[in-house]
Amino acid sequence: MRIRVIRVLLSVFFLWTCALWADESPVIRIGTVELVGCSLEEVSVREALDLRTGTALDEARIQMGMDRVLGYYEERGYPFAAVALSHVALEGDRARLGFEIEEGPRVTIGALEVRGNAITKPEVILRELRIRTGEQYDQRRIDRGMRHLVRLRFLERVHPPELRYDPDKETVALIVAVKEAQAHRANAVVGYVPGVGTTEGFFTGLVDVSLGNLAGTGRKVQARWERRDPQASEIFLAYEEPWAFGFPVDAGGTFGQKQRTSYTETAASCFLDFPITERFTGRLSLGWEQAIPDSAGSWMMPRSASWVGGLTLRYDGTDGWENPTRGIRLSGSADVGLTKNSATEHFVPSETGVDRRRYGLNVEYFRSLRRRQVFFIGLHGAAVDSPERVLPLSEKLWLGGAHSLRGYREEQFGGIRIGWTNVEYRLLLGPESRVFLFLDGGYCFDRRMGAEEEGATEVETFRIGYGFGVRVRSRMGIIGMDYGLGRGDGWMEGKVHVGVENRF
Structure with missing residues (x-):
């Protein structure tokens, strides 16, 4: 202020x-x-x-x-x-x-103080101001520092700063009052996919625990387990250290393992997040991936090990995290992987050394229509560029489920190029609550192995999903439910996803 x-x-x-x-x-x-x-x-x-x-x-x-x-x-x-x-x-x-x-006195910053922080250490908040004592007072730097504080996920509110003047030293104390947010989250989701014909229905599940301000230091830890169908499960671990090496960059690492119908994939990576502007950030990453087919997969894919380097750029121009009412979010990524394929007992790869490239683009736009009414549209796309005639299952891109094409099973469609759009009409019930109608559209392109004399065949798939959802804040946390219908589904044959996110 x-x-x-x-x-x-x-x-x-x-x-x-x-x-x-x-x-x-x-x-x-x-x-x-x-x-x-x-x-x-x-x-x-x-x-x-x-x-x-x-x-x-x-x-x-x-x-x-x-x-x-x-x-x-x-x-x-x-x-x-x-x-x-x-x-x-x-x-x-x-x-x-x-x-x-x-003109009044020309002053310097004599002290920096934080009020209202019960968990977060004062130095964690003050370092985001990027102002030091002894510096000449500069309103531009103070305004910039306050914008940095506002974007911290573990702060719910940042009040305008106050100044306390010391006429003897001609200095001012900059006092920042904050209100801390509940930065830790525990998310549990249960879904049910009804049976089709002779196929029995099954439950899906997700448990995701994220500590967003570990011991008041701003460090982040995440652990997630997910079951997408009876033959597919996943574990994921991540750690992020803010202000690594004393600079305004975040460093961290991830580890994950995916169990699929015909293979097991293990991946580990390290990354470095860095600011470009106040709303524009980047990430550099380097990772190692390994895919090992099981007895069934050994007929379809090789063993593989890859080193992958990537760059991701993100822009957030929205007015909030939970329920944005206006603005745009953008992200783009490019990964380059050097892969070594090894033959299995039943499968010999067409290429042993492969240079693969992955690209991704995401655009999300929010527009306020009337009071508490928001229009949302998301456009997403991804592609893999590889010299292989047929891409192994472990390298394919997957489409379908609660986070892409609703109304269909998780990862129901796989290919080398995918794209989908999400359109929602939202009615906001509170800062963290809403009901909405949605219409999703998805596209998947793949090359599959045909008969020996035919070579690879190209397959294109278009699908539309629609339905409704709700997010409601309760004493248990944020309760969410999505009900989606896909092509050919009757009103009682939709995919249901129910989740509870608790913050503490």
């Missing part, structure tokens, strides 16, 4: 004179502008004031000019500066303006 004092002294005589003049001449223009009390570079102060000779005299223009002058002073160590319009004199159709500037 900027500490500003604006004093505008306009005499009753001046107002009466201008009123009489307006009857004879509808336009009064600015003549000369006088500055008193200015010790800084006067040319720069006049540029900030921006009241040029010959422009129409306008109260709003004067107020904005004075505000810019105060901003100019605040950026140069004068947070208590004041500007007053001391006199206005009419000379024909021109007005001579006089401004008096009280």
Whole structure:
């Protein structure tokens, strides 16, 4: 918050004179502008004031000019500066303006204080300000630091800063009051996929625990287990260290293992997240992946081991995390992998050394329609570029389920290129609650092995899903339910996903 004092002294005589003049001449223009009390570079102060000779005299223009002058002073160590319009004199159709500037003391930052933090360590919050004691006061840097604090997930609210002035030392203490958020989450989801024909229905499940502010240090730890169908399960572990090596970058690592119908995939990676701008971030990653087919998969795919390096760029221009009402989110990724394939007892790969590339693009747009009504559309796409005629199952991209194409089983469609769109009409019930209708569309392109003389065949799949969902805040946490219908489904044959997310 900027500490500003604006004093505008306009005499009753001046107002009466201008009123009489307006009857004879509808336009009064600015003549000369006088500055008193200015010790800084006067040319720069006049540029900030921006009241040029010959422009129409306008109260709003004067107020904005004075505000810019105060901003100019605040950026140069004068947070208590004041500007007053001391006199206005009419000379024909021109007005001579006089401004008096009280600069006040030029101060430095003497102390940094945090209030309201019960869990988070003060130094964790203060380092995000990126301001040090002894520096000259600069409102631009303070505003930038406050925006950094607002984007921390473990802070629910950041109040405007306060200043405490020490006249003996000519310093100010910058005091920041915050309200901490419940940064830890435990998410449990149970889904049911009804049977089709002679195939029995089955349950799916997810348990996801995330600690977003471990011991008040800002460190993040995540552990997730997921069961997508009777033959598919997954575990995932992640750790993230903020401000690694004393710089505003986050370093971390992940480990995961996927059990699928015909193979087991193990992956480990390390990454480095870095800021580009306040809303634009990047990630560099390096990982190792291994896929081992089981007895059934050994007929269809080789053993493989890969080193993968990647770059991801993200932009978040929305107005919130949970229920955005406006703005756009963008992300794009590119990975390069060097893979070594090994033959199994029943399968010989067409390529032993493979250079694979993966690309991804995601766009999410939020627009407020009316009060508590939001339109959302998401566009997503991914592709794998490989010299292999048929891509192994472990390298394919998968589509279907609660996080992509709703109304279909998790990872129901696999291919080398996928794309999907999610369209929602949302009615917001609270900061974390909403009901919505959705319409999803998905596309999948794949090359599959045909008969020996035919080679690979190309398969394209288009699908549409639709349904409704709800997210409600309760004492148990955020309860969510999605009901989706796919092609050919009756009203009682939809896919149901029910979840509870508890924060602590």
